[in-house]
Amino acid sequence: MPDETVGVVGAGIVGLATAREITLRRPGTRVVVFEKEREVSLHQTGHNSGVVHAGIYYAPGSLKAGLTVRGVSLLREYCQDRRLPYQEIGKLVVAVRDDELGRMNSLYERARNNHVPDLRKISQEEIRELEPNVGGVAALHSPRTAITDYPAIARAFAQDVTGSGGEVRLGFPVTGITDVPGGIEVASARERVRVDRLILCAGLQSDVVARLAQDGREPRIVPFRGEYLLLRPGRTDLVRGLVYPVPDPRYPFLGVHFTPRVDGSVEVGPNAVLALAREGYTRTRVSPRDLLGLAAYPGTWRMAARHWRTGVREYRGSFSRTAFMKDARLYVPGVGVQDVVRGGAGVRAQALDRDGTLVDDFRIHRAGRVTAVRNAPSPAATAAMAIAEHIVHAAFEDAPATRHP
Structure with a gap:
């Protein structure tokens, strides 16, 4: 029999890194990952730009700063051991x-x-x-700033979990989290699973899942869509490495930049526009439920009052390739509208406080048997393995640790 059963909600890179960390640090623990989709890393991880951030931007002493620097070294070593892409392009x-x-x-x-x-x-x-x-x-x-393939890393983490006797249950949308004697019951529409401890790494749904666990209603997740253009194949030599602007410290997004990918393509972007659905990867994807939730939250209107000018500019770039490329040309003057084609998009799960403040640092806390990740935007993929260490320490601080093998 296992010593204990631990559930992890969410099979993105942070959830899978956490599940893997438990199997390494606490042998004998049964780990079950619950994921609503039919494959791992489908959302934020699967739409990631692939950048391994070095830790330039983050406030000294913050979780972001410490966990990013630690996470880079862990990630580099893991990629080398597993022969996964890791290119220090600068x-x-x-x-x-x-x-x-x-x-x-x-x-x-x-x-x-x-x-x-x-x-x-x-x-x-x-x-x-x-x-x-x-x-x-x-x-x-x-x-030393690098690029990698985060979906491949997430799949490798999932293999590590199952190879150590854990489970990754796909197609398991969590609809209920209930305290039961000595544990927690995690329910979907068809199944119930009892665990001793539960860790919530639900990304775009993190506030929704946290409410199921009675963890409180704030902060709320506000989805921001980041849209990319791609340099045409004959123009990818315009940049050799990553080219970024100096960020505006009032805003948590880094602005339009040039990002070479491990497949040889080069992305230009992203912008940052308010998505009309939590999984709104296109302009036409609208969720009335998500919109109603945004409209009912006071923080949304306070955020809009502070940042509406920036929002107008970002939306202009969303609908006009010429406007989008105007910003890009500041950094690479030789690039033009004719050099790009429409690329993909991702959605960032950005936590928002009631006073309209966009939460900058990671927010991770424990309440009883539940440990919740309430905010883990970029650079969470870079820092995933270090975030996992932090989460496991928080989740098991009342239990003796087992030495890492």
């Missing part, structure tokens, strides 16, 4: 105007406090040496 964070230099320098100091390896400031001439087609007056160069 990143430029480019200031295109003199008035951005102050923010760029602040970002540099933040990154140094986060121990980002080998980061340096470079001049306009050095930008041209690294990226001949990139404009800008100065930049930060992060040579």
Whole structure:
């Protein structure tokens, strides 16, 4: 008989990394992953840009900062061991105007406090040496920033879980979470499973699932769709590595950037527009239930009052390729509308507090037998293995740990 049964809701990269971590750290524990879809990593993980972030942007001392830096080293080692793609192609964070230099320098100091390896400031001439087609007056160069294949990593995590005797139950939409004597009952429309502890890693549905577990109604998840264009195959040589803008610290999104992928394609984007459904990967996907939930939440209107100008600009880019590429041309002046085709889109699960604040840091907490991930946006894929360590520590802090093999 197993020592204990632990359920994990959600088979994205964070949920699967957590399930894997339990099997490694606590041998003898039975792990069951519950996933509503018929395959793993279908949503945020499956629509990820593939960037392994180095930790440049995150407030020193935050969970994001610490877990990202730790997560990079774990992820690199895992990819090497499993022969999964991991390419350190480097990143430029480019200031295109003199008035951005102050923010760029602040970002540099933040990154140094986060121990980002080998980061340096470079001049306009050095930008041209690294990226001949990139404009800008100065930049930060992060040579260790990498790209990978997160869906492949998630599938490998799932294999690790099942190979250690755990289960990944696909097609199991969680509809009920109930306290029972000595444990928790997790229910779908057709089945009920009893577990001793439960970990919620439900991504776009994290607030919905948390409410099932009586974990509270806030923060709420607001879905933001990020839309991409793709450079035409004959123009992918316009960039050699990742090219990013200096971000606006008032907004949690990084702006339009150039992202080479491990398959050789290059994405341009994303924008960030409010999606009309939690899984709204297209403009035409509308969920009345999700819209009603957004409209009824006071935080939505307070957010809109603060950021409506940015929202208008982002929507303009969504409907006009010319407007979208106007931002991209600031960084690669030689790129034009004729050089791109419509690409894919992802939806970010962004937590929003009642006062209209977009939650920046990861939010993970425990209440009794339930440990809930309430906010884990980018760079959660990068940090997934370190987030898993953090979650398992929180979930089992009342139980003696077993040494990692």
